[in-house]
Ligand SMILES: [Zn+2]
């Protein structure tokens with residue numbers, strides 16, 4: 001299997017990365033990638049989120065670098081935050097007009113506005129079976145609502161920051177044509193989760209979630225999990 005693309009990586013516009021955009025692109029070309037998506041954290045993440053005013057700058061910079069490096073296709077993406085059970089994610093109309101590739105995932109640091117109990121349940125889920133089940137139910141509802149209410153290309157690391165019902169998420173993702181990520185940096189999807197998701201005609205992608213230049217395109221752990229779970233190459237969006 002040859003990895004042709006990587007749809008999850010962060011630049012210095014995310015608070016938890018120092019990556020320069022052009023260095024990412026050079027690295028991606030060096031390792032033979034044909035396409036990448038630049039997916040900084042959505043603006044509602046406290047601390048790590050991209051500042052909204054930087055999004056047009058990133059758009060312009062990507063347009064410029066696509067001309068400079070015609071051997072690779074660079075997409076402007078975002079790792080939007082799933083913000084509640086009503087399907088809300090943190091992409092506003094202005095960002096929707098600029099964006100090429102939409103990732104969405106759940107993160108502790110996001111500003112939930114209404115459904116703040118999602119964070120609470122996820123913290124308590126580590127200590128109590130009761131709250132684990134409550135967290136799982138509300139996370140699943142939020143993730144499915146996000147999938148159903150938005151045009152999301154890929155759900156990032158499902159299950160990594162809080163438990164979800166993978167069966168239900170995979171069913172919704174398959175219906176909407178939303179990719180489920182097998183994330184190289186976080187352990188999810190796990191082998192068992194991949195096996196559950198495979199019951200539905202859902203498509204997977206193996207992505208790096210690189211916060212450092214050396215990790216761009218590095219998906220060996222994710223590929224191992226896909227291989228052990230028995231996923232056919234035809235169901236992995238970014239390999240050939
Ligand atoms: Zn993430």
Ligand SMILES: [Zn+2]
Nearest residue numbers: 008010079209
């Ligand atoms: Zn990420």
